Amino acid sequence: MGFYVAQFLGGLAQASSLFIVASGLSIIFGVTRIVNFAHGTFYMVGAFVAYSIADRVAGAWGFWGGIATAALVAGGIGVALERLLLRRLYQSPALFQLLATFGVVLVGQDAVLAIWGPEDRLGPRAPGLAGRVHLLGQAIPHYDLFLIVLGPVVLGLLWLLFHRTRWGVLVRAATEDREMTAALGVDESRLFTTVLFLGALLAGLAGAIQLPREAVTLHMDVAVVVEAFVVVVVGGMGSVTGAFLAALLIGQLQAFGILLVPRITVVLAFLVMAIVLAIRPYGLLGRVPALPRGTADAVEPPLRPASPGLIAVALALTLVLAALPVFAGDYVLALASETLIMVLFAASLQFIMGPGGMMSFGHAAYFGLGAYGAGLVVKHFGATMVTGLVAAPLLAGLAALVFGWFCVRLSGVYLAMLTLAFAQIAWSVMFEWTAVTGGDNGILGVWPASWAATAAPFYELCLGLSIAALLLLRRIVFAPFGYAVRAGRDSPLRCEAIGIDVQRFQWLAFVIAGVLAGLAGGLFAYAKGSVFPTYLDVPVSVDGLVMVLLGGVQSLVGPIVGAVVFHGLETQLVRLTDYWRLVVGVIIILLVLAFPQGIAGALGGRLRSGRSGTGEAGR
């Protein structure tokens, strides 16, 4: 009995920690609609600042003063982020701010490394709370009890702030209807700045209070941000109370889950999220969001078929690329093959994000399963490369068929997070099912067949398949099917009224994207010679998102430009400097500021509006 109580209390302490970091994220999203990847950076900075102060100033002042200072510093960074960067992007397409915050994450990682150095740091225990109490024969740390109290206290304070102050009322109003609040004369930009301050402050606080419990490391940011997103989405985005319930649920399931199935912790939170979203599409306490009015992506200018000029240029480019092996070495060809594969991957993602209007945070699932499709038939059946490249899109397409059925029932960030949940579930299957997949040691020896063993023919194969896939996607977008999908994105109600089954079309689009991502994954497996679970992991999904957003979500040329620029930047800079993440991050931020519609999207929009004299909607 005592044991279960102790396990319950451990779960509560964990839940409190989770809740405090997630509440900040939820508040920021609720008001500004920004999917803030940099939330983990605030958390990490909070932990490092608190460590530094507690390390220099001994005793209670150093510890508690350090926590308070850390929270304020993180809040200050939040304000700076809003003022200098995010403020300029509120008119950009949905999710574009995500790209900016991703740049901030990269900069933050290198900045923290430069300031604090590479070593893990273990902070002091909390003065006055370093001991333990015995409860029913079990030892419970004082600090756990402190955390258990702190979570509800923060929840209570936030409730008072939101319900008993004018500021809180305005924030709630903005959460419900941003445009109406602005129309009534509320200074939106001040509101947003203060909201970022509060959200970042909570993240910094959450990081700082972990000081007595865990080492401060350079990996804290990424580890926490995904978990915080899960809590926010399970709770319902923008609902602080929902985040509290979700944190409780996940904390307790973790605490008791490890007793029954110790290995389940790897995927438990994502399983919970998938189940909750399948039952409650807007999370535990989330509401159906009001349709945004007058934002940049409310009315998309329709896509236009390629002009003769574009076709000519594309043909010329294809010819140049086809002739590349004549004057390029093996490495350039390998790099070019890889870039083409990334173009294909990005194009498949752009197909569901742009024309399909479905965000995905988990597109790596289909890329990775494609790689496994090829790897598994090689490993278990000694299959040829052609068979492998058929198995790749098949396995990925099959997964997209199943996962897509659930995903298209949701919308917006919920849909995106469900794709992430499925990607993580698929990842954990590849990771844990060692007998079949080789676990984290992966599948080796997936090299191209003899006819494509050298760099040149393999490159031509990648070129041929990528171009064929790009043409196919273009054809689909301009076919009646594509028009139906785009119509479903722009006006689901009218579509339903004229008899188009929107979800069914979205589902099909999802499968098409999965199949093509799978093909990219299959090619990638042969390009690298091996397949690992990391191919399905979050960073690959994020890379895909970054490429699509950088190029421009609504431009068919976008993913090509985005993939070439991002992949080119990463692969070239990593050779030149130790601080390549910093440089890539800064470049992304600059690109985001220079092209708030994505590179291709912005160039297209600027030239188009310059010529026809009509500004873009929402400007």
Added chain:
Amino acid sequence: MRWSRTVVAAGLGVALRVALVGLGTAPSPAMADEAVKIGEINSYTGLPAFTLPYRNGWQMAVEEINEAGGVLGGRPIEVVSRDDDGKPEDAVRAATELLDNEKVVALAGTYFSHIGLAVADFALHHKILFIASEPLTDALTWDKGNRYTFRLRPNTYTQAAMLVEEAAKLPARRWATVAPNYEYGESAVASFKQLLKAKRPDVEFVAEQWPVQGRIDAGPVVQALAAAKPDAIFNVTFGADLAKFVREGSIRGLFDDRSVVSLLTAEPEYLDPLKAEAPEGWIVTGYPWDQIQTPAHQTFLDAYRKKFGEAPRLGSVVGYTTFKAIAAAINKAGSTDSDKLAEAMRGLSVASPFGDITFRPGDHQSTMGAFVGRLAVKDGHGVMVDWRYDDGAAYLPPDDVAAARRPKD
């Protein structure tokens, strides 16, 4: 549609730029005094705590080699180093670049096991020597071993075997294990169980925990272990997980009156952050750099401290020895031909700061050993006491037995 033309033109420009990168580095014939290039790949941004001291180590080795006249009768060694960002696919890309653009004659490095395996498979496919310095997975030299791949560090099995020798002396009969849930943790626990059961048929394993690497939920894990009432615990977690586990475990009294046997814990990379909270009495593997009195180590230690002004980590020794081994292999082969280099590596003996080591001809595993001892706290820092150096050769399975586990060439 002028705009799309602009975009495509921009894309074309980028593509051409990418293409031109390759043109600048045309191959040139080898000269008598031209540098011998070695490619090096590691997780510099992903794991700076290990890789930065490691880089210091190999830089020092390369400097020493070149000051002593280089290799092949006067050619200096030049290392081209790349970051793999902790991703196997990036490591393979870097390997392609090093091989094709930089014309390196051998590859070295890597930290994570799966990245080591990816590069090893690349080495086999492209027929180039690869010295895996840090990855610990048994598969690298056994089940997935290949002709061109050699490994420096004692693998998981060997280190577990060293600890089992101590574990078997303990009176403990009920054991619990806690390990990160990936191959390293799994094979460490599997080897430990198998070897301990062989020595002590009376022991039983009563609980196991598999926290996610880097994300241990330490409170509940500690409770769950304590609930099984083990006499002793085998720990495989390291880094940030270890710090969290130690803290929760000591505050909740998990380690009171219990023996703990723990892998890698006294390696300075993982021990130093614990400071005065280093768990006293744990039986651990590690690197007591401040207490090793051998001349070989003293020379290394003095040179390292003089050059970098700080104490070496285990990574420093690994980086240093890896490149000493490569230089020795090149000189022994008298050539930079991959097959001759691989042949030279088999049975190669190299002087390391830990004494002479040999790359076994059968399974390509070096006989570098590890230090086994107990943890104590001195002047606010964790130190190893009652330690000894275990030679890898004494704990590895016989060379021919291990060689039989390898795929046929």
